[in-house]
Amino acid sequence: MMNVAATEMLCWNAASLLVAVEPEDPKCFAEGMRDLTCFWEEEGSRSPDDYAFTYMYQETNEESSKCALTAQSVGGSKTRYICRLPSVQHFVPLDVSVFQDGRLIYNRNLLIDHVFLLDPPANVTVTQTGEQEQLRVCWLPPALMDMENSMMYEVEYAPTGSHMGKRESVRARSEIILHSLQPDTRYNIRVRAKPDGLSYSGYWTAWAPWVSMTTPPAEMDLLILALCVVISLILILLSLTLLLSYRRFLLKKVWPVIPSPENKFDGLFSVYGGNFHEWLGVGNRGFWWSPTFLLVEESPSPLEVLSEAGFTAPVPVHPMPFKALGLSKKEVEEDERTGGQDSVLMGRRKGKAHPHWVLEQLQSLDQPSVPCCELHTLEPSDTYVSLNYRSQQDSGAMSPLADISEESLPLQVLFESPGTPTSFSDLESVTYSSGSGEISSQSSLEYPYGAWPLKGPSYISMTVTDSGISTDYSHMSWGTTGLGDLAMAYTNEYKNKVPAPRLPPHGHTVYSYY
Amino acid sequence: MQTYVVIGLVAVLLIVLEWTRSGMPSVLKPVCDPRVLDRFIREAQDTEVAMVRLCLSSCALSLSLTVPLTSVDFVAWDKKNVQEQAQEVQSGLWLLGKAIDVVRASVSNTALQSMLDNSYSNIHSIRQVIRTLNIQDWSPSPTESASLDTRQVSSTPELFRVQTNFLRGKVRLLLSHAPACHRSSS
Numbered sequence: 214m215m216n217v218a219a220t221e222m223l224c225w226n227a228a229s230l231l232v233a234v235e236p237e238d239p240k241c242f243a244e245g246m247r248d249l250t251c252f253w254e255e256e257g258s259r260s261p262d263d264y265a266f267t268y269m270y271q272e273t274n275e276e277s278s279k280c281a282l283t284a285q286s287v288g289g290s291k292t293r294y295i296c297r298l299p300s301v302q303h304f305v306p307l308d309v310s311v312f313q314d315g316r317l318i319y320n321r322n323l324l325i326d327h328v329f330l331l332d333p334p335a336n337v338t339v340t341q342t343g344e345q346e347q348l349r350v351c352w353l354p355p356a357l358m359d360m361e362n363s364m365m366y367e368v369e370y371a372p373t374g375s376h377m378g379k380r381e382s383v384r385a386r387s388e389i390i391l392h393s394l395q396p397d398t399r400y401n402i403r404v405r406a407k408p409d410g411l412s413y414s415g416y417w418t419a420w421a422p423w424v425s426m427t428t429p430p431a432e433m434d435l436l437i438l439a440l441c442v443v444i445s446l447i448l449i450l451l452s453l454t455l456l457l458s459y460r461r462f463l464l465k466k467v468w469p470v471i472p473s474p475e476n477k478f479d480g481l482f483s484v485y486g487g488n489f490h491e492w493l494g495v496g497n498r499g500f501w502w503s504p505t506f507l508l509v510e511e512s513p514s515p516l517e518v519l520s521e522a523g524f525t526a527p528v529p530v531h532p533m534p535f536k537a538l539g540l541s542k543k544e545v546e547e548d549e550r551t552g553g554q555d556s557v558l559m560g561r562r563k564g565k566a567h568p569h570w571v572l573e574q575l576q577s578l579d580q581p582s583v584p585c586c587e588l589h590t591l592e593p594s595d596t597y598v599s600l601n602y603r604s605q606q607d608s609g610a611m612s613p614l615a616d617i618s619e620e621s622l623p624l625q626v627l628f629e630s631p632g633t634p635t636s637f638s639d640l641e642s643v644t645y646s647s648g649s650g651e652i653s654s655q656s657s658l659e660y661p662y663g664a665w666p667l668k669g670p671s672y673i674s675m676t677v678t679d680s681g682i683s684t685d686y687s688h689m690s691w692g693t694t695g696l697g698d699l700a701m702a703y704t705n706e707y708k709n710k711v712p713a714p715r716l717p718p719h720g721h722t723v724y725s726y727y
Numbered sequence: 728m729q730t731y732v733v734i735g736l737v738a739v740l741l742i743v744l745e746w747t748r749s750g751m752p753s754v755l756k757p758v759c760d761p762r763v764l765d766r767f768i769r770e771a772q773d774t775e776v777a778m779v780r781l782c783l784s785s786c787a788l789s790l791s792l793t794v795p796l797t798s799v800d801f802v803a804w805d806k807k808n809v810q811e812q813a814q815e816v817q818s819g820l821w822l823l824g825k826a827i828d829v830v831r832a833s834v835s836n837t838a839l840q841s842m843l844d845n846s847y848s849n850i851h852s853i854r855q856v857i858r859t860l861n862i863q864d865w866s867p868s869p870t871e872s873a874s875l876d877t878r879q880v881s882s883t884p885e886l887f888r889v890q891t892n893f894l895r896g897k898v899r900l901l902l903s904h905a906p907a908c909h910r911s912s913s
Contacts, residue, residue, distance in 0.1 A: 246801045272796050272878055304896030305798035326895070359903060362761050411765055412895050 226419060227330055228252060228293070234416055238319045239266075239296070239311055242330035242416065246357055249298040249325050251280075251309060258292045260284070265312035266296045272305050301325050329415025331355050334366065334387070334404045339426035346396055348426055351388040352404050361385075365409045367417070373399040373425065384409060396431035758856045759908030761899075767849050768894045774842050775887040781839060782884050788833070791879040792826040795819030797892035799900065809862075809906060816901045817857065817865040818875055819893050824850045826886055839883070846890065853898060860907040 231240045232254070241251035251266070261282035269277035280296035287293045301307075303326040311319035334352035342349050350368055354361045368389055371378035383389045394400060401423045408415045456463065475482050478492065485492040757763070795818065804812070824847060831843040858864050880886050902908070 270798060272798050300800065300802065302798040302800050304892045305796075324892075359900065362903070411768060412899055 230419060231330065231416065237321050239309060239321065241309065241321075241323060241325075242328050243301065243325050244330060244332070246303075246359070247301060249301045249307075249328075250295065251298075252293050252295040253311065253319065254287060254291050254293045256291060258284075258286060258290075261294055263314055264294055265315075266294075266309070267312070268298065268307055268309045270302055270305050270307055277308070277310070326412070327414040329408050329413055331357070331360075331406060331408075331415065331418050333418045333421040334406050335421070337402070337404050337421045337424050339400075339402050339424050341426070341429055342390060343429075345432060346392065346394045346428060348391045348394060348400060348402070348428060349388060350391065350402055350404065350424075352421065354387045355406065360408070360413065363409050363411065363413050364406050366404055366406050368402060368404050369420070370394075370400050370402040373401055394428045396428055399425055399427045401425050756859070756907065758859050759902075759905070761903060763856060764853070764894070764899055764902050767853055768891070768899070770845065770849060771887065771891045771894050774846055775884065775891050777842060778839075778884045778887045781836070782882070788830065788881055788883065790829070790833075791881045792829060792886055793822055793877045794826055794880050794886060794889045795822045795893055796876045796878060797889055797896050799896045804900065809901075809904070812897070812901050812904075813857070813862045814865055816897050817854070817862075819897060820850055820854055820857075821866060822875070822877060823890055823893065824854075826880075827890075830883055830886065834883075846887070850890075853894070856902065860902065860905045862901075862905065862907075 227242070227244075228240075231242055239251040239253040241249055243249050261284040264282055266280040266282055267277040268280060269275070280298060283295045285293040285295060304324070306322055306324055309319070309321045309323065310317055332355065334354070337350065337352040340349050340351070341347070348370075350370075352366070354364055362385055364385065366383040366387070366389075368381045368383065368391070369378045370381075370391055372395060381389060381391065391400075391402075402425070403420045403423050405418045405420045407417045473482075481487065481489065481492045795815075797819075807815075827843055827847045827850065831840065831847065834840060834843065854864070880889060
C-alpha cells in the first residue's frame, strides 16, 4: 500500500507524460496492481467540491461510487483535480463520470489493466562483454507481481555528444547486448518500459537516467593480421618472379641503352681512345674514300703544267693511275680533249708505276680522302705556275735542275723529248726531257678564267693553286728516266696553312699530257 | 519413403522424451510457458475484434447467456488459495463453453460459425492445459451452478469480450501461479 500523502507528490512528471499522450479526460493511470489515479486540469482555481467524480464497474449491479477529489494548482492559473480510487478491479470495464455543478463534463470507459504507467526500469547497468563493439545493458524489471513476463523495454543509446540515438526493443527479457558499436567510444544509454499489450497495457514509462560506458578499443584480429601477412608475402613473391623473368625487357624500358657508335668504328674507342685522327691513320680507310664526306685540310695543290716543248704527240695517259686514283677514263679523255686547260696535276711524281704506291702517297698526305676524279676547274684566285720550257734538245742534262732549290721553284718540270712517246705507268710520273726550263709562275689572277694562255700543245701545264692546300711532296720521286735523284731533291713541302675560301675539291688530280 | 520413416522415428523419440520428462518435476513443463496461454488470448482478442466488425448491424440474441464474472480484485484474489482460484476458473470456462455452444447452434452465418468453432476448441484446449497442471477438473453440479457468480449477456460481441477478459485475467493468473510450474523455482 502506497503512502497516500506521498503519492500526491509522486512523479508528477508522470502526469505531464500522460497529458502529452492521452487525449481523453479524465486521465487515469495505474501505478501498481491495486490503485488507480485519475486527474484532469481546469483553468481557474475552483474548489474540488464543485466537481463530482463517479465511477462504476460494468459487472456490478451496484450504484456508482463517488471518489474524493483533491485539488492542486499547476502552472499558475491551472488547477489539477485528482481522484484516487481506493480499490480497483481489473479485467472489467470501468465507467467514469465527472460532473461539474451537477453537469456531466467528462465520461470515460476504460479497463484499468490497460492504463498502466509504471516507474522506469531501475538499476540500469552497462558492462563490456569482452567482445569487440559490444555492450551489455541490464536492468531490473518492475517489481510488480505478474508483470515480469508482460513487459517490453526500449533501449536508447548514442555516443557521447552525438544527437543521433538508436533504439532497440526488448521483450520479456531484462537485458540486451548492443552490437555494432564504435570501438573505443563512450556511449550513453537509457531504458524505458511498457506493458506488452497482451494481458496488460499502458503507457511508456519515463526514461531511466543516462548511464555511460566506453566500448573496448579496436583490436587487430590475429587471424586477419596473419592473412594480411600471408597475402602480402605471396604478392611480393609474384612480383619478384615477374621482375626476374622480364628483367631484360624492363631494363631496356627503364634504362634504355645509349647508342654507341663503337660497332661502326672498329677500334676507335678501344685502341685510340676516341682520337679520330689517329684512327684514320691506320687501317680502315677504305671505307672513307668518299671525297665528299670529309673536309680535308690538306690536299694536293692542283698544278697545271704548261709545256712549250714541241711535243707532237700527246703523251698518252696510262689508264692505270687513273684507276688507282679512282679516276674514270672518261674524265681523262675529257681532259685530253680540253687540251690540258683545266687539267690538274697532282704535285707528286712518281717513278714507279705502282698503284699501291699511289695509295701510299695519298695516305701519307694525311688526307682523309683520296683525291678524286673530278676535273678541277681553276678558280680565278688560284695561283698557278706555268712552266715555260724552251725546248732544248737536251739529252737529259739535268744541270739546270740542279740549281733549283727546293723552295724557290715549287715545281720543275722536265719535259720529255717530243719524239719519245712515253708510256706512263702512273699518273704521277711525268717524264720530262732534259732541258732547261724556265719556270715562270704566274698568278691565275692575271688571266681571266678560261682564258688560259695556251702555250701550245706542247705544254704540260701544272697549276699550283695557292689556296691553303698543303701538299706533301716528301715522297715524290721522279720517273724512270733517271730522275730518281731529282725526285729526292724535289721533296718539297709546300704547305699553305691558310685555307682558301673556295677550296677546290680535294684530291682532284687530272693529268693531262700532251 | 525413407524420409518419412526418419521423421516418424524422430517424432516417436520426441514423444518418448516428453513422456520421460513429464515425470520429472525439475524441468519446466511446456504448458507453463506463458506463451501457450498468450496464444489463446491473442486469438480471443482477434475474435472479439472480428465479431465487432461482423456484428455492426445486429447480433442480438433472442436469449440471454450466462457468462462468468471477469473482474479480479488483486487484494481478494491473492487471499484465495489455489483451489478456490482453480474452481473459479474452471467454472467460468465451463460457463463460457456452454454459452458458445448455445450461440453456435443458433447462428447461421458461416463466418460466425467458424469463429465460434475456433473459440469453443480454444476453451477446450485451455481446460486441457489446466488438467495437465495437475489441477483437477471440475464441473459444477446443478445446485452449484445457480450460486455461481454470473451475469447475463445478450449479444455475441459482449460474449467474446467477456471471454477475452476472462482469459486475460483469471485464467492467466491461475496458470502463471500454478504450483506445477513453480515447483522447480520454489
